[in-house]
Amino acid sequence: MDIADIKRPENLVYRKPALITDNVMHYCPGCSHGTVHKLIAEVIEEMGIQDSTIGISPVGCSVFAYNYIDIDWEEAAHGRAPALATATKRLCPDKHVFTYQGDGDLASIGTAEIIHACSRGENIVVIFINNGIYGMTGGQMAPTTLIGMKTSTTPYGRDPKLNGFPMVIADMIAHLDGTAYITRQSVHTAAAVRKAKSAIRKAFEYSEKNIGLSFVEIVATCNSGWKMSPVDANAWMVEHMFRKYPIGDIKDVLK
Amino acid sequence: MAFKGAIEIDTAHCKGCGVCVTNCPTGSIRLSGMVNSKGYNYAEMTGDACIGCSACALVCPDSVITVYRVKI
Ligand SMILES: Cc1ncc(C[n+]2csc(CCOP(=O)(O)OP(=O)(O)O)c2C)c(N)n1
Ligand code: SF4
Ligand code: SF4
Ligand code: SF4
Ligand SMILES: [Mg+2]
Numbered sequence: 001m002d003i004a005d006i007k008r009p010e011n012l013v014y015r016k017p018a019l020i021t022d023n024v025m026h027y028c029p030g031c032s033h034g035t036v037h038k039l040i041a042e043v044i045e046e047m048g049i050q051d052s053t054i055g056i057s058p059v060g061c062s063v064f065a066y067n068y069i070d071i072d073w074e075e076a077a078h079g080r081a082p083a084l085a086t087a088t089k090r091l092c093p094d095k096h097v098f099t100y101q102g103d104g105d106l107a108s109i110g111t112a113e114i115i116h117a118c119s120r121g122e123n124i125v126v127i128f129i130n131n132g133i134y135g136m137t138g139g140q141m142a143p144t145t146l147i148g149m150k151t152s153t154t155p156y157g158r159d160p161k162l163n164g165f166p167m168v169i170a171d172m173i174a175h176l177d178g179t180a181y182i183t184r185q186s187v188h189t190a191a192a193v194r195k196a197k198s199a200i201r202k203a204f205e206y207s208e209k210n211i212g213l214s215f216v217e218i219v220a221t222c223n224s225g226w227k228m229s230p231v232d233a234n235a236w237m238v239e240h241m242f243r244k245y246p247i248g249d250i251k252d253v254l255k
Numbered sequence: 256m257a258f259k260g261a262i263e264i265d266t267a268h269c270k271g272c273g274v275c276v277t278n279c280p281t282g283s284i285r286l287s288g289m290v291n292s293k294g295y296n297y298a299e300m301t302g303d304a305c306i307g308c309s310a311c312a313l314v315c316p317d318s319v320i321t322v323y324r325v326k327i
Contacts, residue, residue, distance in 0.1 A: 015322075034317050038318050187314070
């Protein structure tokens with residue numbers, strides 16, 4: 001069969017999600033942020049909740065997330081997305097409210113906001129992009145940076161004596177009674193992408209049940225900050241990041 | 256059941272990251288020797304072994320791959 005005969009509308013099996021805008025993403029080639037945006041867009045489209053979803057974008061490389069997914073957005077000060085989401089959800093309980101945050105944003109400057117939003121059991125979704133580094137500002141160490149990992153502020157590798165230990169946020173918040181669903185996923189293979197999408201869908205569905213906060217961590221790459229090619233960064237993530245941040249569900253109050 | 260597939264790539268917006276290439280089970284996508292206006296070696300379909308599995312498109316951060324599939 002000719003390629004031209006295959007490329008017919010009736011044979012279409014995958015296309016760019018309808019809610020991903022035509023704006024060219026400013027992300028570096030191969031950056032995980034774009035892949036995760038796509039999954040959020042697909043879930044919102046499939047659930048038919050485009051008009052009832054409000055996203056809160058962070059400070060970090062994904063600050064412009066509002067340019068890429070065609071829904072309503074707010075833009076929070078650094079780390080404060082869970083506070084804005086709290087107010088938004090309480091004022092508009094019928095809306096689906098989610099934050100999208102990097103590890104510098106969520107696990108460093110915004111630690112208080114995320115911990116207390118979890119503890120209060122806010123009925124929001126948190127998408128946490130853990131690439132182990134401050135991508136946007138030039139690759140400085142984050143609380144999530146692995147021991148021995150080289151960053152621009154730990155040029156000889158993270159030394160726990162000097163820089164402390166990596167913070168495993170998802171496991172920490174699992175101890176808080178206000179969290180309903182906590183999972184850790186990745187987007188480096190097609191199978192991983194499918195699982196991550198199901199997890200994001202479940203998180204949005206749980207937020208409708210008013211049973212507490214749902215948290216989807218995506219173990220991600222920052223190939224620019226890590227100073228690797230996108231393909232090498234994915235392999236490095238599997239070998240090193242997954243050891244400290246293993247993939248899988250951590251908590252599900254409905255199971 | 257066997258499938259035959261084909262992909263279409265928005266080469267102008269491809270960033271040449273290569274994650275699609277490593278995810279293709281049939282070696283049907285590669286980076287071109289040519290570059291687009293941004294200077295990226297864009298991805299292109301190669302050969303006729305594509306099975307339309309969508310793996311390349313699922314991992315593409317910039318959503319530039321469209322996939323078609325037919326049963327044969
Ligand atoms: C109040 C404040 N402090 C510091 C900064 C500088 N700053 C911008 S982004 C960022 C860290 C971003 O890292 P992360 O959240 O991990 O996002 P990534 O870029 O890695 O996706 C910092 C420290 C800021 N913009 N505002
Ligand atoms: S600096 Fe890192 S996190 Fe930011 S766009 Fe580039 S690869 Fe992605
Ligand atoms: S994954 Fe997408 S952006 Fe990257 S090389 Fe393939 S088609 Fe281009
Ligand atoms: S659809 Fe599947 S077989 Fe075809 S190019 Fe993409 S990954 Fe390869
Ligand atoms: Mg980061």
